[in-house]
Amino acid sequence: xxxxxxxxxxxxxxxxxxxxxxxxxxxxxxxxxxxxxxxxxxxxxxxxxxxxxxxxxxxxxxxxxxxxxxxxxxxxxxxxxxxxxxxxxxxxxxxxxxxxxxxxxxxxxxxxxxxxxxxxxxxxxxxxxxxxxxxxxxxxxxxxxxxxxxxxxxxxxxxxxxxxxxxxxxxxxxxxxxxxxxxxxxxxxxxxxxxxxxxxxxxxxxxxxxxxxxxxxxxxxxxxxxxxxxxxxxxxxxxxxxxxxxxxxxxxxxxxxxxxxxxxxxxxxxxxxxxxxxxxxxxxxxxxxxxxxxxxxxxxxxxxxxxxxxxxxxxxxxxxxxxxxxxxxxxxxxxxxxxxxxxxxxxxxxxxxxxxxxxxxxxxxxxxxxxxxxxxxxxxxxxxxxxxxxxxxxxxxxxxxxxxxxxxxxxxxxxxxxxxxxxxxxxxxxxxxxxxxxxxxxxxxxxxx
Amino acid sequence: xxxxxxxxxxxxxxxxxxxxxxxxxxxxxxxxxxxxxxxxxxxxxxxxxxxxxxxxxxxxxxxxxxxxxxxxxxxxxxxxxxxxxxxxxxxxxxxxxxxxxxxxxxxxxxxxxxxxxxxxxxxxxxxxxxxxxxxxxxxxxxxxxxxxxxxxxxxxx
Numbered sequence: 001x002x003x004x005x006x007x008x009x010x011x012x013x014x015x016x017x018x019x020x021x022x023x024x025x026x027x028x029x030x031x032x033x034x035x036x037x038x039x040x041x042x043x044x045x046x047x048x049x050x051x052x053x054x055x056x057x058x059x060x061x062x063x064x065x066x067x068x069x070x071x072x073x074x075x076x077x078x079x080x081x082x083x084x085x086x087x088x089x090x091x092x093x094x095x096x097x098x099x100x101x102x103x104x105x106x107x108x109x110x111x112x113x114x115x116x117x118x119x120x121x122x123x124x125x126x127x128x129x130x131x132x133x134x135x136x137x138x139x140x141x142x143x144x145x146x147x148x149x150x151x152x153x154x155x156x157x158x159x160x161x162x163x164x165x166x167x168x169x170x171x172x173x174x175x176x177x178x179x180x181x182x183x184x185x186x187x188x189x190x191x192x193x194x195x196x197x198x199x200x201x202x203x204x205x206x207x208x209x210x211x212x213x214x215x216x217x218x219x220x221x222x223x224x225x226x227x228x229x230x231x232x233x234x235x236x237x238x239x240x241x242x243x244x245x246x247x248x249x250x251x252x253x254x255x256x257x258x259x260x261x262x263x264x265x266x267x268x269x270x271x272x273x274x275x276x277x278x279x280x281x282x283x284x285x286x287x288x289x290x291x292x293x294x295x296x297x298x299x300x301x302x303x304x305x306x307x308x309x310x311x312x313x314x315x316x317x318x319x320x321x322x323x324x325x326x327x328x329x330x331x332x333x334x335x336x337x338x339x340x341x342x343x344x345x346x347x348x349x350x351x352x353x354x355x356x357x358x359x360x361x362x363x364x365x366x367x368x369x370x371x372x373x374x375x376x377x378x379x380x381x382x383x384x385x386x387x388x389x390x391x392x393x394x395x396x397x398x399x400x401x402x403x404x405x406x407x408x409x410x411x412x413x414x415x416x417x418x419x420x421x422x423x424x425x426x427x428x429x430x431x432x433x434x435x436x437x438x439x440x441x442x443x444x445x446x447x448x449x
Numbered sequence: 450x451x452x453x454x455x456x457x458x459x460x461x462x463x464x465x466x467x468x469x470x471x472x473x474x475x476x477x478x479x480x481x482x483x484x485x486x487x488x489x490x491x492x493x494x495x496x497x498x499x500x501x502x503x504x505x506x507x508x509x510x511x512x513x514x515x516x517x518x519x520x521x522x523x524x525x526x527x528x529x530x531x532x533x534x535x536x537x538x539x540x541x542x543x544x545x546x547x548x549x550x551x552x553x554x555x556x557x558x559x560x561x562x563x564x565x566x567x568x569x570x571x572x573x574x575x576x577x578x579x580x581x582x583x584x585x586x587x588x589x590x591x592x593x594x595x596x597x598x599x600x601x602x603x604x605x606x
Contacts, residue, residue, distance in 0.1 A: 206462055210483040214493075229476060263470075270463035314542055317460070317512045358515075 014095035040070040045092025049084040072123040162285040173275040201265025308342035315350040344410040353380040383429040459510040471567035487516035511540035522555035535577035
């Protein structure tokens with residue numbers, strides 16, 4: 001409100017020493033729902049209004065400093081009842097008028113309410129603005145709640161899915177182990193000479209790369225006079241170092257047979273490997289979807305990083321990942337939350353490096369002066385300063401288009417979790433590297449089991 | 450008769466050997482090569498071309514370190530020596546955009562999702578090799594019993 005316009009009004013009504021009042025900090029001026037027959041004008045100091053419903057904790061509704069009016073509503077509405085409790089926050093000086101104060105120059109300026117019209121309108125619009133602001137804040141809070149709820153639902157869905165998959169893969173895992181034993185027993189009875197080749201495949205799998213197999217195959221073709229196909233198969237199967245073997249080499253006596261049994265072994269080996277891998281992933285997904293977050297698990301930060309890497313296996317396929325862990329003290333916290341932290345940072349790095357020539361991620365863990373330091377660096381594009389400043393804010397995202405849209409919650413979750421452990425997270429970025437540093441306190445308050 | 454070449458590429462050895470095993474029935478009349486990366490494929494086709502051999506079909510995974518499957522197939526599609534080579538994408542995790550690129554830029558002939566069915570894979574390769582033989586104007590009678598008879602009939606009509 002234009003103060004200048006009100007000056008004559010202030011002069012007319014609030015310039016009378018007998019209607020001035022000093023209040024001490026903390027003292028009560030008006031009580032909510034109590035009688036108030038005065039209109040106050042703040043000359044100096046700070047006061048605040050509170051509203052409480054059904055004896056609940058009072059909520060601050062306004063603050064008034066020099067130049068503000070207090071009691072506009074109760075005075076001009078004619079109810080003479082205060083809508084809020086007003087308490088002085090500092091020592092304050094007030095001027096007042098009351099219902100019996102005589103109107104000054106009513107012939108020229110009209111009635112009291114006519115003279116105070118600008119003050120009344122201003123109070124109205126102040127209340128209106130406040131209501132709008134609050135409606136917006138409420139809408140935002142609801143939206144955040146809704147998104148959080150969606151995330152929880154997704155997490156629970158994932159956990160349910162993981163549970164089903166876990167049952168299925170456990171069957172694959174245990175039955176393939178059983179098959180392995182049965183085949184071994186059968187072989188020992190019927191083809192004792194072939195057990196060796198089966199076991200070679202089972203224990204080692206295929207150790208020779210496709211290009212090595214091609215080279216070696218050509219060599220075998222010539223030196224053992226074998227057909228191309230058979231030579232290649234033998235090249236895949238025979239352990240390295242046997243290249244100059246003589247004709248008495250057991251692999252070469254009945255090559256078709258040996259390869260057949262080696263392949264059975266290798267297939268079981270691959271089956272077990274795949275089952276093992278699936279179990280690891282399923283376990284991590286279950287961790288992530290857990291709702292019962294246990295904050296005092298004794299855990300190893302390095303393990304949580306490894307679990308996060310396992311979860312992101314498919315995103316990381318085209319990225320060369322270096323993990324350089326240092327021995328760390330036991331950390332007390334939630335495995336689920338920590339995995340969430342690493343997954344969010346790593347996933348962002350993968351997404352950022354889509355167009356990077358040879359994408360790399362370097363992860364270090366260090367322990368120094370009671371602090372665990374985790375550094376996650378990538379060689380993706382630089383994050384400019386404007387983005388960097390907003391990066392940890394909720395609802396900030398750079399992924400707006402396409403199928404892999406973002407919710408803009410990832411890094412704000414990271415920040416919230418890390419802060420809850422009394423740690424901090426920072427980002428640094430230039431054209432060569434983008435580095436996230438996470439510091440977590442270890443030692444007395446956290447860990448050392 | 451020359452054995453035509455089929456190249457399979459996947460960075461996971463277990464997957465690669467599973468594909469190879471499924472294609473075994475074709476090994477009696479086709480030479481099946483395996484590679485663990487796109488670069489290895491490029492090296493191999495250079496070598497095969499130098500020896501005067503023909504590459505009929507390439508079956509590629511998409512997500513691999515280094516070049517992706519779509520990048521590899523796009524590169525091969527623009528090489529005039531392999532203009533007739535048929536291209537198959539076998540993948541579990543190509544995005545919408547990847548798939549569009551695979552069709553528009555790499556001109557793939559077939560798209561398989563993991564997990565694949567062995568019979569379908571074999572039939573697809575059989576069909577594509579048959580087409581390749583006619584495209585190159587090779588003498589199909591050398592391979593006749595192995596070929597996709599529907600394609601043969603429609604070519605001869």
